[in-house]
Amino acid sequence: MATQTLNRATLGTSTSPAVRQPHRKMSAGKVAAVIVAAVIAVLWLVPFAWATVTAFKSETDAASPKINWIPPSGFTADAFVKVFQDGNIPLWTWNSLYTSAAITAVTLVISSLVAYALSRIDFKGRKVLMTVIIASIIVPPPVLIIPLFYQMLALHMIDTSWAIILPQVIHPAMVFVLKKFFDQIPRELEEAAVMDGASRMRIFTQIILPLSRPILAAVAIFVFIGAWNNFLWPFIATNDPSLLTLPVGLQTIKSAYGIQYAQNMASALLAALPLILVFLFFQRQIIKGVATTGLAGT
Amino acid sequence: MSSSLTARRSPGSRVSSPAARGSRDSVTRNNLSGWGFAAPFLAFFLVFLVWPIVYGIYMSLTGKSLTGANDSLIGFANYAEAFVDADMWRSLGNTLYFTVISTVPLVLVALVMAALLNVGLPAQWLWRLSYFAPYLLASTVVSLFFTWMYNPQLGLINDALSKIGIPKIAWLNDPNVAMWAIVIATLWWTVGFNFLLYLAAMQNIPAQHYEAASLDGAGAWRQLFSITLPQLVPTTVMIVLLQVLASLKIFDQVYQMTAGGPGGSTRPVVQYIFETGFTGYRLGYSAAISYIFFGLIVLVSAIQFVITRRRSA
Numbered sequence: 296m297a298t299q300t301l302n303r304a305t306l307g308t309s310t311s312p313a314v315r316q317p318h319r320k321m322s323a324g325k326v327a328a329v330i331v332a333a334v335i336a337v338l339w340l341v342p343f344a345w346a347t348v349t350a351f352k353s354e355t356d357a358a359s360p361k362i363n364w365i366p367p368s369g370f371t372a373d374a375f376v377k378v379f380q381d382g383n384i385p386l387w388t389w390n391s392l393y394t395s396a397a398i399t400a401v402t403l404v405i406s407s408l409v410a411y412a413l414s415r416i417d418f419k420g421r422k423v424l425m426t427v428i429i430a431s432i433i434v435p436p437p438v439l440i441i442p443l444f445y446q447m448l449a450l451h452m453i454d455t456s457w458a459i460i461l462p463q464v465i466h467p468a469m470v471f472v473l474k475k476f477f478d479q480i481p482r483e484l485e486e487a488a489v490m491d492g493a494s495r496m497r498i499f500t501q502i503i504l505p506l507s508r509p510i511l512a513a514v515a516i517f518v519f520i521g522a523w524n525n526f527l528w529p530f531i532a533t534n535d536p537s538l539l540t541l542p543v544g545l546q547t548i549k550s551a552y553g554i555q556y557a558q559n560m561a562s563a564l565l566a567a568l569p570l571i572l573v574f575l576f577f578q579r580q581i582i583k584g585v586a587t588t589g590l591a592g593t
Numbered sequence: 594m595s596s597s598l599t600a601r602r603s604p605g606s607r608v609s610s611p612a613a614r615g616s617r618d619s620v621t622r623n624n625l626s627g628w629g630f631a632a633p634f635l636a637f638f639l640v641f642l643v644w645p646i647v648y649g650i651y652m653s654l655t656g657k658s659l660t661g662a663n664d665s666l667i668g669f670a671n672y673a674e675a676f677v678d679a680d681m682w683r684s685l686g687n688t689l690y691f692t693v694i695s696t697v698p699l700v701l702v703a704l705v706m707a708a709l710l711n712v713g714l715p716a717q718w719l720w721r722l723s724y725f726a727p728y729l730l731a732s733t734v735v736s737l738f739f740t741w742m743y744n745p746q747l748g749l750i751n752d753a754l755s756k757i758g759i760p761k762i763a764w765l766n767d768p769n770v771a772m773w774a775i776v777i778a779t780l781w782w783t784v785g786f787n788f789l790l791y792l793a794a795m796q797n798i799p800a801q802h803y804e805a806a807s808l809d810g811a812g813a814w815r816q817l818f819s820i821t822l823p824q825l826v827p828t829t830v831m832i833v834l835l836q837v838l839a840s841l842k843i844f845d846q847v848y849q850m851t852a853g854g855p856g857g858s859t860r861p862v863v864q865y866i867f868e869t870g871f872t873g874y875r876l877g878y879s880a881a882i883s884y885i886f887f888g889l890i891v892l893v894s895a896i897q898f899v900i901t902r903r904r905s906a
Contacts, residue, residue, distance in 0.1 A: 324813045325712055332709040335702075336723040342738045342781065343726075345749050349741065362752040401637075409634035418627025424635075431642060433894045435842050437863040438887045441870045441880045442649035443641070445657075462641040470634065495626045524731040526845045527863070531871070542731035546849060549737060556741060563737040570729040578718060582725070585786060586793035 350374050350560035357556040374557035375565070384565045386537065387544035392569075394459045394529075394540060395522040401464040402518045403511060410473035411499050415485075425474075431467045437527060444531055458532035459540065463522055469514045472588050476510040477503060513584035516577070523570060541566050653880035660874050671881035681882055683857060684865035685889070687772070691847075691861060692840040695776045699836050700829065702780060703787030708817060711795045721792075725785035732782070732845035739778040740765065740850055765851050768858035775847055775859060782846070783839075787832050794828035795821060834897040841890060862886050 348364055349357050353373060356366035378384055412418065413425050443462055444453070452458040484506070485498050493501070504511070529540045539547070548562050574581055628635075656667050675681050706724050714720060727735065742749045743764035751761045764774040802820050811819060844863035847853060853860030853868075866886065870879030 325714070328709050328712040329714055332706075332714055332720055335706060335709075336720055339723045339727065339781065341749070342742060345742060346738050358747065360746050362747075362749060405634040405637060409631045412627045412630035416623055416627040416630065418624045421627060424631060428638070431638070433891060434642065434646065435838075435887065435890050437842055437844060437866060438883045438890075439642070439645045439649065441866065441876055441883055442645040442652055444870070445652065445876060446641075446645055446648065461637070462645075465634075465637050465642050467638075495630070499630075520729060524729075526732050527867075531867075542733040545731070545733040545737065549733070549740075549849070556747070559737055560741065563734045567730050567734050571726060574722075574726065574729055578722070582721065582789055585789050589786065589790050 346560045346564055350557055350564050352557050354555055354557050357560075358554065374555075374561035378558055378561045378565060383536070383544055383548070384541075384562055387539050387541045388566070388569060390456075390538060390544075391523055391541040394456055395519050397456075397460050398463045398522040399515050399519045401460070402466055402469065403515055405464065406466060406470045406514070407473055407504065407507070407511065408499075410470050410477055411503060413470070414474045414477035415503075416495070428467045428470055432471070440527065440531055443528075447532060452532075454533055454535045454538065456538060459529045459538075462528065463525065466514075466518060469518065469588065472514060473507070473510060476507055480506055509583075510587070512580055513587045516581050516584035517588040520570070520581075649880045649883060652877050653884050655877045657877040657880075658874045659871070659876055667877070671878045672885070674878065675881050675885055680857070681862070681865060681885070684860050684862040685886075687857075687859060688841060688843060688861040688863075691772060691776065691843050691859075692837055694772070695779055695840050695843075696833060696836045698776065698780050699784055699787055699840075700833055703784050703791050703832070704825075704829070706784070706788040707791035707795055708821065710792060711821065712813065721789075724788050727782045728785040730782065733849055735778060735782045736846050736849035739774070739781075739846075743774055743850075766855050768855050771851050771855060771859045775843075775850060778846055778850065779843075787836065790832055791825065791828065794825055798824045830900060834893075834900070837893055838890065838897075841893065 348366075351370040351372065351374070352363075352366045353368055353371055356363060356368055359367075409424075409428075413421060413428075439462075447453045447458045452461070480503060485502055488498050488502060524542060525540075526542045526546075530543045530546070533539055533543065536544075536547070545562060545566055549559060653671055654666050654668060655664055656670075657664055706720075710717060710720055730738075741747075745751060745761055745763050745766070748764070750764065755761065762770055765771050798821065802824075803816055806816050806820055842863060843861045844867070847859050847861055848864055848867075851859045853864050862882070863886070866879050866882050869875050869882060873879070
């Protein structure tokens, strides 16, 4: 039921469905659409299904050249048990979780503060600052890996969580998204508070932020998914196995397990699980978040 | 107080009300609080974005290496070397090739997916989940899935193809096929993002347009081609440009699935930057290639800017 609002919107019509399908012909078209959509959906679900089946096989069955959706010697959770005993997946999940949470929290705080200033305060240099921040959207992160690595080396941060977190908190596009949202909040709402002599910080925390929950959630989701899945920078910033994030850790497992197909798939599924669960619970917010922040640039 | 608020309302005309005029205090206060609110972001921005950009340019002009060799300035020698470096050109070529052949399906399939759902299928959440879920996976997970499915002997894909009489394909080991294998994996992984952008754009098309069309007797196909698609042109331009910029940055899935092989046939420029810096230890040279790549991105962004400007003008 949580998806109902969006469902209606997704149909592209806010009025009764009858308006959209006045002709009987439509239903034939609809059947065709369902069939095509289903074929695509099956193609899109096959990798998940095949990985799951493989993960529940014995290594012998998994390595069999005959494709078996139902393994001859039955399903087993051996691969999961082995991966879990190995202990790395839970540790790396935790590393991913707290670094992504930290990145998201810091991003939200510093971006909303600067966005508020750009939206509401008429200070000298405001336009220049805005231009510089917007211009910086085009800087592709891979360009910075060499100087950032060297900088982290100089700061003695390589192989610490700081190296993973700090450079990932700058999201100029998200500043822009927040500023645009703040711009739309009517000034009248603040005026009473100003009369009462409220400070800027008070207005920001008591009036602006509570009104901005949807956009803050959208930005948080976008930043969190990005941080959770980032590979290149954490891969460069850490070598210490106890600090690896999930994506980087998995890369090492792949070479370590070699041809242990069931274990490979079991670790991949365990790594995929947290975000899939989060998605199932917050589907509507995630979809809205991606749609509202997505076009602002990645 | 309220007058200074009014003044803030219209940046650029600081003295929009008599009370604020000449109120130096409030101007100073604004400057202080403005920069105060900007300060935390600015600190990170300067240290972890601006400084690396500037320092990277300096590095690209030195012979700096991870082994601590030559730190001194060598002018544009790195750039001169890069321009005659066949490996650099090849990696740039691979990047552009991937960008061209990946952008088309990543936009078209997303459009088809969104158009299908826009018809008003039952169980919307199920379709959205299946199309979008892969986007939530880390590149490593995607690479593990597809390396397994592409396995020449045990893989699901070759098995399915053999059933319709297509001989085994060495997906990730054939230089002629490997890049396409990566495109297919990338399509599966990221098309859901473009799909959501299209879906959001479609739901913004006013319902009255469809109502009017139905009254005129336009069927679903007619409505798709006469209303939906024309209204999606600006969104399509945006999605194509965002996709091009995203595809140019390709690294993760290539590195994880083929490590750039076979024979360098899939190695993108970001991997070349990574390798010259961290396995070849030539930080200065690597920085120079980074800035050549940056130049390419700026060029594409400039084209985007011109196109979107022209569209909105």
